[in-house]
Amino acid sequence: MEDFKDRFRDYLLLEKNYSTHTVTAYLNDIAFFESFLSAQYDDTDMAAVNYNQIRSWIVSLSDDGISNASINRKISSLKSFYKFLLKTKQIDSSPLLKHKALKSPKKIQIPFSEKELDMVLNQITYKEGFEGIRDRLIVDLFYTTGIRRTELINLKAQNIDLSNHTIKVLGKRNKERIIPILPIIEEQIKKYLSERAQIEDIKEPEYFFQMLNGVKLNDSFVYRLINYYFSNVSEKVKKSPHILRHTFATHLLNNGADINSVKELLGHSSLASTQVYTHNSLAELQKVYQNAHPRNKK
Template identity: 60%
Template sequence: MTTNLQAYYDYLQKEKNYSLLTLRAYLDDVKSFQTYLTQDHDELLLEEISYTQVRSWIVSLVESGISNKTINRKISSLKSYYKFLLKIKQIEFNPLLKHKSLKVPQKVQVPFSEKELMNVLEIDCIENDFESIRNKLIVELFYTTGIRRAELINLKCSNVNKHTKLLKVLGKRNKERIIPILASTLVLLEKYLIERSSMQTIQNPDVLILSKKGKILSETFVYRMINSYFSTVSEKVKKSPHVLRHTFATHLLNNGADLNSVKELLGHASLSSTQIYTHSSLSELQKVYKKAHPRSK
């Protein structure tokens, strides 16, 4: 790793507090561009390029079949790197200053219905073993708090305040937010904690949601579990923790929650990120409109 790249890594880690996963993604994108320069531009240094080389890289990425969304992410990483080089006075201008992101078609994700949620929560309702209670709690937490998969996996026991009925969540870029917990979720949590306390081996005692071996859950396990549960009640193509987060936001909006409140609950940095969820709630508004307006009859 070059001196500037190492300094950039340290900057993202120590000053920006980025997670290890984000750090790797940013660095991999910059290194990918560096490899392209080595192969196609006579080993031109990162600090010597102009936007011409960036544009050529974008063309090569498009031709290789990479999606516009992925390309935008790569260029965003590159733009961040050049902002850093400008900050430490390694370059005199940012070659990506006037770059405009590629257009990405908005995909409207279909949320689960309230009936599908109720049906899933009734699965294993008479089972009282550790795994059944834990799995139901995972579904309940996703649906009633809208947290991300990584946020759920990294929840600590100390993040739950039973007295105030609040949950502390550490989101992207270590941004902390507080989410209310429903009484029904707390009841289920109590049942889970009783089962958890009887486990013989706990390798990660500070972690709230554990595997049957007392270890922190993997992202793959959580995805497969959600997919498996919802496959029994829904024919939707995509069944994932993110769809549950989408469902949380959509159901709130359908029932009168304002966009800013949903934004805070989701932990979004900007309102534009939250607005994608209004597409689903618009269909609900259309039903109400057609039913209520005199001219729609």
């Protein structure tokens, strides 16, 4: 079975185009389940598992205080593994064929307000020189393009096209998309490039964003950067790059943007993914409705 786990890893990386982070999470979930099998049943033969054993694991996870959302993610990893075993003819049917996901409350993502964005972009003080110019550009690029954290980190210098006022990003499943950029962003990019040119030893020059020591950005640095700047102006519990992406979509919709256009800008494969953001626009929509409908003026 070890051989098939290696092949499963390659399948996720090369055929499904999953990120190394996602693949690691999948393999960790499978290893966790194997440990459970070994402790409870003295058997780690994944190909011989039945649904009762999986259900026992689910109960065990729940008893340990693991949330339904986290349990669903772990079961999703198992589902993928058993689909792979089925595809490679190691099993005749998946033990999770009739499994239904556990119900979990939907988390409401609260976007930043336009006032909070104005304060971060125009009122707080950034460092002088390269780092300050880079940090402000990162915040503004998240807000004005809605790109994902990974897309920003892996943005290539050659994919910044100032003549056409666009950037090209590589999204999920290696899907490329072109995103327009605003003139104010182009000005910041030019300033950043001027400062970036003064870094003496850039290890991976193909990446647009760099640390001061010449290495590309990483996930934790970008998360900390956004959290730091927004902690100065916002009391919201979650302050992350994803909330900025959420804010981008919500503000566009609040100001009348077509949902299909927002879908394309975000790189969503289905409209259902984009419709999540319409919930935050309902308050604004209700305000417009109350002010505009003739029946409310009597």
